[in-house]
Amino acid sequence: DRGSVQNSPKSYDVEYLMPVSLGTPAQQLNLDLDTGSSDFWVFSTLLKESMINGQTLYDPNASTTADKMEGYSWKITYGDQSYSSGDVYVDTVTIGDLTVSTQAVEAAREVSEEFTADSDNDGLVGLGFGIINTVMPYKQKTFFEKAMPGLDSPVFTADLKSGAPGRYNFGYIDDGAYTGNITYVPVNSSDGFWSWVSPGFQVGTTGSFNNTRIHGIADTGTTLLLLPEGVCEAFYGRIASAKYDASQGGYTFECNDSTTPDFYFGTGNGQMIRIPGSYLAYSKIDTSSLRCFGGMQSDSGVGFTIWGDIALKAAFIVFDQGSERLGWAEK
């Protein structure tokens, strides 16, 4: 079996949403595929009105295939301190023609203001590893873990694009979606994330390759690229107008600064992925400014190095749960 679904970026590529069908008859919601968490949760009719702001709600009572998991609950907190919690139903879920008939759908009773404010986002499909699923008293499998046994191949792939729709594929690798070879790196899933080690980085085409290993997670649900302080300093040190601006909470530089270099990160076997300098001028700090907030920021605040969408949209990535490895290719 296999599946394929289009993902669409919101403005500034802040997140990528995909259509998902839940229940019978199908209720379609736009969800955020998040490899940095492992709960499948949705805005639902259980929420207080004050927490809803235009989102599409999953109504388990309108689904003939929904069964409440009595006595089960969930509560999740994210790195940005946002959170959500609620009840659990088993129901049928289809993503890109791939159906899981008994998915644990976590119906929100409460969401933090960040989620309420994001009116296009109806919830998250966590595709990290199930060991960090928050459902109590017994944790539940992710959508991918439920689908995996029936797939042609135990992989899903992410093709995120800058300012354009891309695709998530399940169960197969589309050889037309990338160039060159796929370099595979081992994943350590013990903390539930797609954790891997990059052998190093290079700033611009002329810079030397820095053999400093970078331990981090591949997280489709995080917008920016959060790297160790030393890497940020090496990169921003090459941009004439760059500075750390405490009032903005990060590095900023003139959006059209012609000294902005590309950023390369190693994936192994001498292969590097090139992030165009233009991706790193993430967004104007305000409409009248000529300065941009950097797409690469320090990971010191979060405590994790996160290869977020800024990096992922420069590559074609294979999340190989069957072999616990990540595949990286240019595209």
Ligand SMILES: CC[C@H](C)[C@H](NC(=O)[C@H](C)NC(=O)[C@@H](CCSC)NC[C@@H](N)Cc1ccccc1)C(=O)O
């Ligand atoms: C360290 C962060 C918290 C507190 C930690 N939670 C996590 O690691 C959770 C599972 N993952 C996350 O908070 C992050 C990874 C942080 S680094 C470990 N990924 C998911 C995040 N991008 C999801 C999101 C998407 C859209 C809007 C907001 C949030 C915990 O529960 O202990």
